[in-house]
Amino acid sequence: MLRTSLNNPDEFTFTYELVAGRGCCGRQIEQLLEFACAAKADGRIKALSVTDNPGGSASLAPVAIGEELLKLGIEPLIHFSLKDKNRSQIVSHIYLYQRLGLRSLLVMGGDFPNSGYCGQARPVFDVDSIQTLQLMREMESGQQPGGCVLSREQPQLRLFKGCVVSPFKATEAEQVWQYVNLLRKVRAGADFIVSQLGFDLRRFEELMLFLQREQIRLPVLANVFIPSLATARAMAAGKVPGVLLAQELTAQMEQEAAAGHSRARLDRAAAMLVRLKRMGCQGVHLGGSALRFEEVSYVLDRFAQWEQASELPDVVCDFSVQNTWSFFCRRENGELTETPLQPGCKSGRAQLPAFSQHLLFSRQTWISKLFGRFCRFCAKGERRATALTLLERTVKRLLFQCRMCGDCTLSHSAFLCPQSGCPKRLTNGPCGGSRFGFCEVHPSRRCFWVRVYECLAPQTTLRSLANQPHLPPKDWALEKTSAWINFFSK
Known part of the structure; x- marks a missing residue:
């Protein structure tokens, strides 16, 4: 065997x-x-x-x-x-x-x-x-x-x-x-x-x-x-x-x-x-x-x-x-040592979205608690839910090219959307098909997860990335619904 x-x-x-x-x-x-x-x-x-x-x-x-x-x-x-x-x-x-x-x-x-x-x-x-x-x-x-x-x-x-x-x-x-x-x-x-x-x-x-x-x-x-x-x-x-x-x-x-x-x-x-x-x-x-x-x-x-x-x-x-x-x-004496990592060359891009994420979705700030109440209130009425979904779609499409999957993972990919940015829509990291940093499917485009790496915090380490829990599969029953309402309805 x-x-x-x-x-x-x-x-x-x-x-x-x-x-x-x-x-x-x-x-x-x-x-x-x-x-x-x-x-x-x-x-x-x-x-x-x-x-x-x-x-x-x-x-x-x-x-x-x-x-x-x-x-x-x-x-x-x-x-x-x-x-x-x-x-x-x-x-x-x-x-x-x-x-x-x-x-x-x-x-x-x-x-x-x-x-x-x-x-x-x-x-x-x-x-x-x-x-x-x-x-x-x-x-x-x-x-x-x-x-x-x-x-x-x-x-x-x-x-x-x-x-x-x-x-x-x-x-x-x-x-x-x-x-x-x-x-x-x-x-x-x-x-x-x-x-x-x-x-x-x-x-x-x-x-x-x-x-x-x-x-x-x-x-x-x-x-x-x-x-x-x-x-x-x-x-x-x-x-x-x-x-x-x-x-x-x-x-x-x-x-x-x-x-x-x-x-x-x-x-x-x-x-x-x-x-x-x-x-x-x-x-x-x-x-x-x-x-x-x-x-x-x-x-x-x-x-x-x-x-x-x-x-x-x-x-x-x-x-x-x-x-x-x-x-x-390899050092001059022949000893092997780890190469220092240099993530986050564009980390400033994710700072404002990360701050907004903490403010609205952490469940800890008073603004987050108030926003959660508002989302749950909207969820109880069809017209209110439709209006909030339209607002979310407009904001997130302009900022993140959102596809409205209803099960948002933006905060796990440096506020770049894998549903629109990765041809395979991978949410836990890249495939093995990239070449010199470019996408397997669209060779003229840079790999989505290479772009994510550039937007990480500069102090990010390999182990800190690996210790993040991997995301479960998406619930496609939520597609085209409001991720804001779904988040606070859990």
Whole structure:
């Protein structure tokens, strides 16, 4: 089992990512299953992960491949993507996976949907990965959504829940938010961690140092992707959300292709595996561009050969993207120390709204108490409620581009509205798709949560952000109603 392997300190775990394409059958699906049969016979790969609409394009649901893998006798690791599921569908899928025996789930937000039938699909993102992990943990403890009681014959829910983090972000704001959300995911019930794919070993080391600093002992699977030259070029050009690839690596691969060194990328991956094991990773999550099992087996053979050697072979496997921010900096004596954070470069923007928030909504000032009485008075009459809602809509649309969700979270995002500012409408922090501080969905716009970071108080720390309680999912029954009335009616 993947759980047993990852929690065994004497074992280095290998998993591999299968990418299901469009259609329910055909040569591509046959190749995936042939790969799975070979992996089962080989025995070194403990689980095969199955993607869920990768790149935002509709493809075969992961449960289909997951069932096939169970029949073959190898454990599936199902990607549990949230971009296409509301909270009811999430609960339904959890029940489905429990019935089928699919216990290992990798929880992630997922890529923004691409254009499909009759144009652009509407993204869901009803809940984020933190809220989903919390939901799963509550269901494991016996609590059911909506307070319903299941019959005693229902077996106890038991999941192995993974979360994702990217240590490869280019700017301070992006990287701090990644670690903030990692701490929240761990508290929400994650059982293991999988990194975003990257090629900068220094950043893998930073992730392990960060976990050590925070005394987090969850097993870590480092994501090692083996790109083809075409895929590397696409990554370097920013065509894969959230992925940074150094131009030096692309140039190296072009030289290797010209010289006919077809196995150079495999040797580079094997050298990365050895380095990652020595850093303290509990395993590696492998992936690649149309790799055959024979190539993956070659990588594992090389790893087994080189991990026993006192010195690594002369294979360059560390490619850093230039001009990026690092969480740790190295002093002249070689000692690593934390880089001082510099949030709040535009903190003055939030001072007046924050003062108004305290004055009107703290429930402590006499003005707040008086305003609360006024809101409750308006709520008792339809015309008064309509007039107050119109006033709120006018004020907040002018100041905050408000969408009138009725469940306002402005004070948790430096008085920037995630409903209008973030394409995924995330209320607890960013996704992993930003690149050099710019949005995954609208590359010409700066990431909403980068802008939030710039508006925080200058004394804000990573730990103070992580210690803020994460917001629950929005109650969409309140949409288009007055958040002022709803706040004082609780």
